[in-house]
Amino acid sequence: GQQLNQSPQSMFIQEGEDVSMNCTSSSIFNTWLWYKQDPGEGPVLLIALYKAGELTSNGRLTAQFGITRKDSFLNISASIPSDVGIYFCAGPPAYNNNDMRFGAGTRLTVKP
Amino acid sequence: EPEVTQTPSHQVTQMGQEVILRCVPISNHLYFYWYRQILGQKVEFLVSFYNNEISEKSEIFDDQFSVERPDGSNFTLKIRSTKLEDSAMYFCASRPGTENYGYTFGSGTRLTVV
Numbered sequence: 001g002q003q004l005n006q007s008p009q010s011m012f013i014q015e016g017e018d019v020s021m022n023c024t025s026s027s028i029f030n031t032w033l034w035y036k037q038d039p040g041e042g043p044v045l046l047i048a049l050y051k052a053g054e055l056t057s058n059g060r061l062t063a064q065f066g067i068t069r070k071d072s073f074l075n076i077s078a079s080i081p082s083d084v085g086i087y088f089c090a091g092p093p094a095y096n097n098n099d100m101r102f103g104a105g106t107r108l109t110v111k112p
Numbered sequence: 113e114p115e116v117t118q119t120p121s122h123q124v125t126q127m128g129q130e131v132i133l134r135c136v137p138i139s140n141h142l143y144f145y146w147y148r149q150i151l152g153q154k155v156e157f158l159v160s161f162y163n164n165e166i167s168e169k170s171e172i173f174d175d176q177f178s179v180e181r182p183d184g185s186n187f188t189l190k191i192r193s194t195k196l197e198d199s200a201m202y203f204c205a206s207r208p209g210t211e212n213y214g215y216t217f218g219s220g221t222r223l224t225v226v
Contacts, residue, residue: 033215042116042203042217043155088155100145100215102155 006089006103013079014111021106022073023089032065032072033090033100043088043102047074079110114138118204118218125194125225133189133221135204141216142209144187146179148172149201149220158202161187162209194225 006023013019023032031050035043047058049065049072056063062075076083089103117136125131137144146158159169161179176192187206191198201220 037155040220040222042205042219044217045215090155101157102147104154 004089004091004101004103006106008106009104010107010109012109012111015079015081017079019076019079019083019108020073021087022071023103024071025091026070028069029072029091030069031091032063034061034063034072034074035088035090035102037086037088037105039085043090046087076108079108081110081112084108084110114216116204116206116216116218118202118221120221121219122222123224125223127196127225128193131191131194131223133191133202133204133223135187135189135218136185137187137204137206138208138216139185140208141206143167143207144179144181145205145207145215146189147203147205147217149203151200155203158189191223194223196225199223199225 004023004025011019033048034046036046037043046061047056047063049056049063052065052069053067054065060077064073066072072089074087086105086107088105090100092100116138119134123131144161147155148158149155156172157170159173159179160167164181178190180188201222203220204218205215207215
């Protein structure tokens with residue numbers, strides 16, 4: 001099945017630090033999505049990317065769609081305690097645009 | 113803002129019992145999904161549903177699972193004979209049918225099989 005490899009698995013940072021996480025796949029994606037999941041809640045979309053090379057920001061979050069279309073990264077600048085949660089990359093398999101698969105997630109802990 | 117609503121939020125059931133998890137997708141959405149997340153693990157695709165039929169299902173979605181859209185509003189996931197390993201959060205999602213960014217997830221049902 002379609003595999004998304006996300007790293008790092010977890011991060012422990014100090015409030016105010018910047019964070020970077022990434023996602024890679026052996027296959028080409030047409031769309032990359034980044035979600036955040038708070039405890040006990042469903043995933044919430046943060047950023048959607050549709051074109052190779054695209055760089056998109058949402059407040060302190062910036063994500064890029066890799067030129068090869070096989071990777072993406074998410075940066076969070078000046079982290080705050082409410083950034084705590086699990087961040088997932090996701091995307092539809094290239095052979096089927098109707099479905100979406102998730103990476104394993106990056107668990108972010110921010111120490112005040 | 114339109115929401116995907118899931119009920120119940122938490123269900124405890126005995127092994128071997130049948131459970132039905134309910135979802136009300138956003139009303140003008142055309143594609144519906146069920147995902148599963150075992151505690152501490154990643155979100156896993158179970159099944160997608162479009163035009164009143166299953167469009168794709170994963171290897172997890174075996175014969176004990178079924179989905180239905182009985183009345184044009186609800187979208188249900190039935191697990192026929194629950195096993196301990198079915199304990200997980202089950203998320204329903206829907207999207208308009210145009211672009212993938214339109215996925216909206218519900219808050220999930222936590223299923224505990226004892």
